[in-house]
Amino acid sequence: MNALIVSLVVLAIVALSGLALSVKVVTQYERGVLFRLGKVVGVKEPGLALIIPVIDRLVRVSLRIVTMPIQSQGIITRDNVSVDISAVAYFRVVDPLKSVIAIEKRRRHDQPRSRTRRCARWSVNTPRTRRSPKPTSSTSTSRRSSMWRPSSGAGSE
Numbered sequence: 001m002n003a004l005i006v007s008l009v010v011l012a013i014v015a016l017s018g019l020a021l022s023v024k025v026v027t028q029y030e031r032g033v034l035f036r037l038g039k040v041v042g043v044k045e046p047g048l049a050l051i052i053p054v055i056d057r058l059v060r061v062s063l064r065i066v067t068m069p070i071q072s073q074g075i076i077t078r079d080n081v082s083v084d085i086s087a088v089a090y091f092r093v094v095d096p097l098k099s100v101i102a103i104e105k106r107r108r109h110d111q112p113r114s115r116t117r118r119c120a121r122w123s124v125n126t127p128r129t130r131r132s133p134k135p136t137s138s139t140s141t142s143r144r145s146s147m148w149r150p151s152s153g154a155g156s157e
Helices: 002-022 096-101 115-121 136-147
Strands: 023-026 030-036 039-044 047-050 056-062 066-076 082-091
Touching: 002 023, 023 030, 023 056, 030 096, 039 096, 056 096
Parallel strands: none
Antiparallel strands: 023 047, 030 039, 030 056, 066 082
């Protein structure tokens, strides 16, 4: 009798956890692209979406306008005037199915990016930050020794 009760409790817990994993909420400003075993089944509209937990995968796509800042760049014109250029790119997903299937590295809006990763991505490899494989003193001496070589036999006898 106790084994029957324990097995029913375990079965109820597994059923509730499976039900919790199968219910997904798609908000008003996004659409869900449903994959079943790697093949596209369709696009889910806002509301509750029921999926099979192990077999289905729901990819959420935001339809909001996204602003992406572009790093400002300074340039010098022909008449030696320095100009700073700042820009912002705006884009919006129109077709969620194409944005998931046709674009290889689609930007994930639902995962926040840390500030340190963004700064590391935009870092500039300047001579001050670049490390040379040799110390500067040995580099300059090897350069000097390779520049001057005595001539061999052609002009001196």
